Amino acid sequence: MAIEQGPPTADNPWPVALLGAKLRDWIDRLGTAWVEGEITQWNVAGGNVYGKLKDVEVDATVSFSIWSSVRSRVPADLKQGARVVAAVKPNYWVKGGSLTMQVVEMKHVGLGDLLERLERLRRTLAEEGLFDPSRKKRLPFLPHRIGLITGKDSDAEKDVKRNAQLRWPQVEFRTVHTAVQGERAVGEVTAAIVELDADPEVDVIIVARGGGDFQNLLGFSDEGLVRTAAAATTPIVSAIGHEADRPILDEVADLRASTPTDAAKRVVPDVAEELANVRQARARLGLRLSHTLSVEADRIAALRSRPALASTAWLVDTRAEEVARDLSRARELLDRRLERSHSEVGHLTGRLRALSPRDTLRRGYAIVQRTDGGVVRGTEDLDGATPVHVTLGAGTATGTLEPEGPGPDGSGA
Structure with a gap:
């Protein structure tokens, strides 16, 4: 066909x-x-x-x-x-x-080609500020739970856990096993960082691998993985364990550890060392307190030995003389004040007597009042034989007055 x-x-x-x-x-x-x-x-x-x-x-x-x-x-x-x-x-x-x-x-x-690409990426990330020390987060003093990203049953996992628990037996781990080389490594490690960063109980994240050749570590320089680590809010420790060729993750991580063992030592404090530090601090405080008390006791003794405090009788004697002087002066001032007041009272009494109506009556004058209380000033105030009340300089009298005619000044009397 x-x-x-x-x-x-x-x-x-x-x-x-x-x-x-x-x-x-x-x-x-x-x-x-x-x-x-x-x-x-x-x-x-x-x-x-x-x-x-x-x-x-x-x-x-x-x-x-x-x-x-x-x-x-x-x-x-x-x-x-x-x-x-x-x-x-x-x-x-x-x-x-x-x-x-x-x-x-x-x-x-070619190794040169790879290094050139990594260097370009390294420069780009550095220009964006992802390597700046100012953006790196402080690790907690004592993490309650550590997130660990590593290969399953790897020496890195054993080293981190063994050394951390030797230093602080109560420390807890949340481990995510991932591939640490090959085509699955980048995706699995990136996902593990996101997962552990979202766990509120994880205080710090360790990415651990026990070293390896340059090409096996290329995944830890992947741009996506590195940017995910930079965006994490949980502190990240890079423990790749490769001194010759450092992956870019080491630059972005908040702390770079030379080995997984070093990561455990730098993340978890040594309980024995911390107890020793506490004992030393207590000893220093005790010495400082004893020294302070001794200095203050010597100061009080020096103050008590001064003449002013050696005998207290001088305080009473000095004050007694001052009280006697003040008392004498007070009496003198009081006498002067009484004398002046007595003179003022006599003067005011004289003035009062000079102005008193009773003294006028004593000179022979009298006050004539009708029975209704009205004062008789002239004959016009009398209505025929009018009963009157007379106030004299010494005593009073009653009687009846009749008008007679005008007096020498033309008024009735």
């Missing part, structure tokens, strides 16, 4: 073989391309290698195959988790309808 190569239509469709052949021919024209990624699957079968290569930044994966003839020319230490560059040639298998990347050449990513 001849294969019709005209434009496919519903009435004249292409056979599957024709479509596969066209895809194969078109893909073959792409030639060889160099790509970079991380090996996430590495299976050896019959001398050939079948694996998957994952993009280092986004979620994209392709399958690849290395035939036995090529495998002898690639590094023998390639394995899952390695970061590589590879020359691949797309290959479409018509019979199976699958697309694979046939590896022509593969090698480790």
